[in-house]
Every structure is written in C-alpha cells, then in structure tokens.
Amino acid sequence: MSDVIDVSAEPSGTGCLECEDERSWWVHLRRCAACGHVGCCDSSLGRHASAHARETGHRLIQSFEPGEDWWWDYASEDWASGPPLAPPTSRPDDQPAPGPAGRVPEDWRQQVRAAGR
Template sequence: MIGAVTGCTHLDQVALELPTEADKRGAVCPECVAMGALWVHLRMCCTCGHIGCCDSSPNRHARLHWEASGHAVITSFEPRERWSWCFADNLLL
C-alpha cells in the first residue's frame, strides 16, 4: 500500500498493493492496443487495477480513466519505478 502522504485526500481510494516487477513484464495499454495506437509509459489505477497510458502518450488513457471513474490515485507500471500520483490533488506520492 501507499504510505500516508500529507496533502492527498484520496488515499482512502487505494485498494491495491503496489505492483511487483514481475507484474509489469509484458504489460500493454489495452485501449491503445485495441485502437492500434502507441503509448509512452503505463500507469495502474490503485483502486481497480486499470492499466492505461500516461499523459505523455497521445491518448492519455490513465487520465481518461480517472475522469470517467473518479479513481484519483495511480502508480507507475514501468519497470524499476516506484512512485504514485494523485490526479485530483496534483500530488506526487
């Protein structure tokens, strides 16, 4: 789980453990794959596990998931990265 961070008001939405390196191997953005698009980096929703592409990607599926679901906290799904972000609070966790 993500530790307590001063300023984030959405930690109560975090329901999943951080992904392991093994979880991240071979991961894709399913929405990009379905539309034949490319992505830059992957992010995982810490509430439901949705995998989406980052804001540097053309389609920004992780952000679109937050806007549609209200699930504000994501974590990097990139190898060797261990950080999280709250979209709503605009805060690195």
C-alpha cells in the same frame, strides 16, 4: 486514502488497455490503484490513464514502468504514496517503452511534440 486503493486489484494487462483496443501505441504506462486499469501516460497521444481517472473518479495511479514505484494523485495534482499493489508491478522488462514492439512509429517523438505533450 485506503478507500481509493485496492491492493488486491491485478493489472488489466501488460499494456494500455485502450491503446491495445485501438491498435495504437504508448510512451509510458500507469496503473490505477483502485481497480488495476493500465493506461498510457499524459506524454502519450491517448492519455488514457488520466482519462480513466476523470471518468471513474479513481484518483491514484502508480507508475507501471520497471524500476519505478512513484505514485500520483490526479485530484490534488501532486505526488502521492501508497502500499504495495498486487503483482506484477510493471510491464514486462522485455516490452519496450514506448511500446508495444512493432506498433511504435519511427516518428513517434515528432507526433508527441506535435500533440503538445
């Protein structure tokens, strides 16, 4: 799988790239192993990490949450593994999940449930 991983690709930011552009919010963050794109998880309203995988064919992601190092393969829909990626390896510790601070609505749990996530 080394052809789908670029260990030198830095994260695209500290939050979901598309949610930041939309001034939206996310539940958790995922990082593309091929290009460093940071997107929101499938529990988030935007589901931007999996959308990125579909649009680009970049199949492997790693959690971008502090203390988590697990991998997922969208192509096989199964757990995966990979080498250490370029730092940083997670969002900042002081950035909340869900996040970002100040944009998460009080009823975020209801919104996620209503969206079927």
